[in-house]
Amino acid sequence: MLTLDFAFLTPQVLSSYVLKGFVFSLQLTAIAMLGGIALGTVLALMRLSSKPWLTLPAAAYVNTMRSIPLVMVILWFFLLIPLAIGRPLGAEMSAIITFTLFEAAYYSEIMRAGIQSIPRGQVAAGYALGMRYGQTMGLVVLPQAFRNMLPVLLTQTIILFQDTSLVYAIGAYDLLKGFEIAGKNFNRPVETYLVAAVLYFVISFSLSMLVRRLQQRIAIIR
Amino acid sequence: MSTWDWQVFCKDTIDGEIVPRCFGSAGDITYLDWLLSAWGWTLSVSLLALLVALLLGSIMGILRTAPHRGWVLLGNAWTELFRNIPLLVQIFLWYHVVPALIPPLRGVPSFLLVVLGLGLFTSARISEQVRAGIQSLTGGQRMAGLAMGFTLPQTYRYVLLPMAFRIVIPPLTSESMNIVKNSAVAFAVSISELTLFALQAQEETARGIEIYLAVTGLYFVSAFALNRVFHFVEQRVRVPGMIGGGT
Numbered sequence: 001m002l003t004l005d006f007a008f009l010t011p012q013v014l015s016s017y018v019l020k021g022f023v024f025s026l027q028l029t030a031i032a033m034l035g036g037i038a039l040g041t042v043l044a045l046m047r048l049s050s051k052p053w054l055t056l057p058a059a060a061y062v063n064t065m066r067s068i069p070l071v072m073v074i075l076w077f078f079l080l081i082p083l084a085i086g087r088p089l090g091a092e093m094s095a096i097i098t099f100t101l102f103e104a105a106y107y108s109e110i111m112r113a114g115i116q117s118i119p120r121g122q123v124a125a126g127y128a129l130g131m132r133y134g135q136t137m138g139l140v141v142l143p144q145a146f147r148n149m150l151p152v153l154l155t156q157t158i159i160l161f162q163d164t165s166l167v168y169a170i171g172a173y174d175l176l177k178g179f180e181i182a183g184k185n186f187n188r189p190v191e192t193y194l195v196a197a198v199l200y201f202v203i204s205f206s207l208s209m210l211v212r213r214l215q216q217r218i219a220i221i222r
Numbered sequence: 223m224s225t226w227d228w229q230v231f232c233k234d235t236i237d238g239e240i241v242p243r244c245f246g247s248a249g250d251i252t253y254l255d256w257l258l259s260a261w262g263w264t265l266s267v268s269l270l271a272l273l274v275a276l277l278l279g280s281i282m283g284i285l286r287t288a289p290h291r292g293w294v295l296l297g298n299a300w301t302e303l304f305r306n307i308p309l310l311v312q313i314f315l316w317y318h319v320v321p322a323l324i325p326p327l328r329g330v331p332s333f334l335l336v337v338l339g340l341g342l343f344t345s346a347r348i349s350e351q352v353r354a355g356i357q358s359l360t361g362g363q364r365m366a367g368l369a370m371g372f373t374l375p376q377t378y379r380y381v382l383l384p385m386a387f388r389i390v391i392p393p394l395t396s397e398s399m400n401i402v403k404n405s406a407v408a409f410a411v412s413i414s415e416l417t418l419f420a421l422q423a424q425e426e427t428a429r430g431i432e433i434y435l436a437v438t439g440l441y442f443v444s445a446f447a448l449n450r451v452f453h454f455v456e457q458r459v460r461v462p463g464m465i466g467g468g469t
Contacts, residue, residue, distance in 0.1 A: 067399075067445060068438055069406035071417050076438070079430045162308035168410060169421070176311060190322045193314050197307050204306035 021178030032099035040107030065105035114145035260419035274341025279348025304346035355390035
């Protein structure tokens with residue numbers, strides 16, 4: 001029976017091995033969330049337009065991204081980006097681009113559902129007031145869609161945070177990697193994987209509790 | 223990289239010579255042989271994990287709707303535990319931590335550990351759907367069952383579950399496709415499945431695009447095949463006149 005010993009995980013060890021990875025995981029989550037929601041909203045608007053030359057590419061993009069394992073998408077971008085720009089790109093930068101583009105597909109499905117949940121009359125009212133398409137969407141439809149979908153968007157972000165651990169495939173230095181390297185250097189892999197799991201759990205669980213409370217508050221006001 | 227080179231799959235994995243007919247013989251394997259065996263591993267991991275996930279997910283989902291606080295708590299704790307830890311971390315826990323803490327599990331092949339890891343991870347999602355399916359039935363169904371003199375297990379078996387499972391087939395379909403996609407993390411613990419093949423064959427042959435296209439295509443085919451199977455089941459078991467049951 002192996003005895004667990006967490007004594008080696010001093011604040012110094014944590015800050016020199018884990019902190020850098022933690023910061024990267026949070027950065028990756030934040031950038032992919034903001035970029036993904038922005039791009040996803042554009043994709044959703046394209047899919048809901050009446051012009052086939054906008055609908056078809058957006059649908060193809062979203063469906064392709066959603067039917068490939070994320071690990072393979074990470075590997076694809078890591079292979080293709082250097083070919084496209086003609087020079088190698090670091091694993092971290094490659095991960096940021098990949099996650100933004102990948103999550104955009106998932107966020108776009110959420111935004112599409114959000115936009116479709118707004119009654120048609122709202123759009124008609126916007127046009128009747130003399131607003132143009134951009135104004136109707138930007139001032140009337142999107143703010144409401146965004147608000148209705150906020151809990152779902154945040155839940156997707158929690159999934160995104162968990163999925164950032166998959167940058168393992170291209171060796172980027174994230175939270176999990178930090179723990180793994182600490183575990184290798186101190187020959188205590190069992191303890192470091194356990195602590196990593198607890199940390200991921202605490203963060204994801206408390207965030208999902210917050211989302212649940214937010215959902216209740218929004219539901220009451222609506 | 224400007225031209226395609228699909229002959230890469232006909233190359234021998236040891237000496238890189240192109241083998242006629244593309245399949246190796248006498249113990250030598252080509253990249254095509256390797257690709258197909260990797261596909262086999264992906265399918266085995268996915269299907270076995272799906273079995274584990276359906277079984278445990280259903281049990282936990284049912285417990286979460288039971289009229290006993292302890293069972294509900296157990297089901298909820300199970301779901302939160304397996305839903306809030308990243309899949310890759312869970313796989314590492316099964317591979318590195320569980321055998322170290324529980325000595326009898328030390329000899330278990332990593333293939334089975336990955337099946338358990340992926341299965342339990344997915345069971346949390348399935349329990350959520352089964353619970354929602356049961357709760358979507360009107361409360362009168364449960365009361366009617368009990369009022370007819372059924373015991374609680376009989377009420378579930380003959381009244382609630384037959385309808386609840388029909389209702390949750392569509393979300394279970396997408397979960398089954400997710401399991402194929404998620405099985406890709408098995409590469410991290412050296413299961414020789416499609417993603418590990420992609421990584422290693424890309425490195426050895428430098429024909430990444432051809433290799434990745436083949437692997438991505440096989441993932442797509444596998445997930446789509448499962449989709450059709452579930453669709454077939456959905457058609458077979460539909461109840462005429464019910465929601466989604468057609469006419």
